Amino acid sequence: MLFGRRRTWAMLAALALVPVLVAVAVRIEDPGRDGPPFLGSITSNGLFVSLTAMTVSIPLFLPLTVGVVAGDTIAGEASLGTLRYLLVAPAGRLRLLAVKMAGAAAFCLAAATTIALTGALVGAALFPVGPVTLLSGDTVGLGGYAVRLGLLVLYVALSLLGLSAVGLFISTLTTVPVGAMAATVVLAGAAQVLGQLPQLEVIHPWLFSAHWLGFADLLRSPLDLGSLGENALLQLAYLAVFGSLAYGRFTTKDVLS
Template identity: 70%
Template sequence: MPADPTATRATAPLGPTRGLGLGLVASEIAVLFRRTRTIAMLGALAAIPVLLAIAVRVTTSRDGSRGPAFLGDITQNGLFVSLTALTVAIPLFLPLTVGVVAGDTIAGEAGLGTLRYLLVAPAGRIRLLVVKYVGAAAFCAAGTLVIVVFGAIVGVLLFPVGPVTLLSGDTVGFAGYAGRMLLMALYVTISLLGLSAIGLFISTLTSVPVGAMAATIVLSTVAQIIGALPQLAFLQPWLFTNYWLGFADFFRSPISWENFGSNALLQLGYVVVFGFLAFGRFTTKDILS
């Protein structure tokens, strides 16, 4: 559901924070995470590791089967629940929720009729774009952390916990694994920044938030389909989804940072390109609502 007009206009930055828009950022994030829709989406993301762990637990207890190897790892060590849940969520569930938030950034305000009010002082068009994007990026981080944290909690409650064997064969304790999971969460958050920028741009093209949300989600799916087709392999390095599953490097010793750097650079390119496109569209757009 679009933003609550009273909540959106409720807080204006004062004093020294006004020039930087810090008050607007704080207000935007507060409004975003108070929305029932946002809470529901975070709840749905939290349910992924919980349902996954319960399903593995019940299945294993009933017939002793362990299923696929990566699910079998959960039964040996509950710390793998976060890793497995995040792997499951990246292709569909995280892009879906991020597409909803990013697609609603500008179009939601236009559809609700509050965009004109936001463009009156203290917010300008450029600052509003930046604030809306920061809010979408904050949701990317929150959604990823929710999966990791709830995965760790339910894994500890339902399965044995012990030292983790990495892909390289080395073993790390809980602290070392927790640090790698936080790096993985950072990696996934960065991976979603390009999609957020695309959603922001699409959101400036329409006053129908549902259309912007759907278009963003569809583009995410199309990019993953293209990346899976060998005939279009030449396009894969340029797709914002190309490095989404490259976090396996954090489970080696020593950690390889190659995919992290390549992914960050690729996402930065998408943020810059679609940020400028959003800027060009929004600063020349007639605001009628």
């Protein structure tokens, strides 16, 4: 359903544009050593396009698209008038929430995959491709790199689960999908701003955006999955808390739209 919708494909296409823009820009003008992480490495190895694109998408583009999908989950059905028909079908309120959350999670995975794959393809098309030098200095072949890129995609998709759960909860509060989308995106921004303020260091580990850019461990040798585990724990905690809030709200809500 989510993937039968033109809007979803438009958002994935927009995300795919990020690595394309990065690669084309670097192709036109060598960036030297400035710019976002991995940018300078692209000219020598096109596979780095994926990493650069992922890094620049995480703060804004990814949360934006995830906010649209998660904010739309329940509020979108309510505003179309389909929510009452789903409930009368009867879809079951818990089942409906679970399906919607699963849909949002699938979108997170699709979004991260889109950036990684387009990045690898565009990079391979425009630049030389070869064994990749990791942050630890070791070199891995294409196979090893593919494994790490796969892990990176999982890491980023996982990172966005907490935000999705928050969006799902907000979506049960309103019948105006745009409101829920905007609120979710604003929270994503707010969490990152809070994460920048050293005075608020106490709460930093608890922000859902805490580990968003912490995937460097996946690019070291030997492979360290510690940060992936920590991030997973945090995101699952958000999923549990906001999933329960959404459940509590949605199962007692009068559907009047």
